Amino acid sequence: MTLCRFISQCQRTAAHSSPGGGKQHNSSKAVIENLRSMSRRTCLSFAPALLVLLVVGAAHVQGFSLGSIIGDALGGTLKRVADNAHKSDTLELFEHTCEYTVYPYFKKWEIYYKANVFCPGWVPYRGQYDDSRSSSKSQLIATQDLVRQLVAGGQITEQDAKVWLDQKV
Numbered sequence: 001m002t003l004c005r006f007i008s009q010c011q012r013t014a015a016h017s018s019p020g021g022g023k024q025h026n027s028s029k030a031v032i033e034n035l036r037s038m039s040r041r042t043c044l045s046f047a048p049a050l051l052v053l054l055v056v057g058a059a060h061v062q063g064f065s066l067g068s069i070i071g072d073a074l075g076g077t078l079k080r081v082a083d084n085a086h087k088s089d090t091l092e093l094f095e096h097t098c099e100y101t102v103y104p105y106f107k108k109w110e111i112y113y114k115a116n117v118f119c120p121g122w123v124p125y126r127g128q129y130d131d132s133r134s135s136s137k138s139q140l141i142a143t144q145d146l147v148r149q150l151v152a153g154g155q156i157t158e159q160d161a162k163v164w165l166d167q168k169v
Contacts, residue, residue: 115142
């Protein structure tokens with residue numbers, strides 16, 4: 001029995017049990033009218049909560065939960081972040097072993113990637129890039145940034161750098 005039906009049943013019972021053999025006094029009429037008015041407001045205010053309870057309750061019985069909805073909705077995004085989280089590796093750059101790191105971050109509810117490229121033991125420069133939606137693009141632009149710094153610092157020639165700088169992003 002729903003709450004609305006229960007209140008309606010209480011109203012009917014109160015109306016039938018009024019003093020005077022079915023005739024209602026003015027005060028009992030007012031009480032019953034207040035009960036009716038209150039029951040409508042109560043039913044209307046409880047309706048959304050009851051609807052949520054019924055949907056979630058029925059769905060939970062079928063093996064459905066709010067966590068699974070959120071997990072499914074965010075699952076692809078979170079999986080992508082987890083798979084690409086903090087990639088570190090080495091690369092060969094002008095006969096020197098350099099290291100790079102790429103890691104994701106959120107910007108305006110979207111995933112972007114930051115990348116750093118550096119060559120420990122060779123130069124103090126560090127190539128950086130942090131505004132790409134692609135991890136590989138972020139790594140390439142950070143490497144190109146390091147190569148530009150190497151040219152500016154006189155470590156390599158522009159001709160040598162051309163191989164890296166001409167790569168399309």
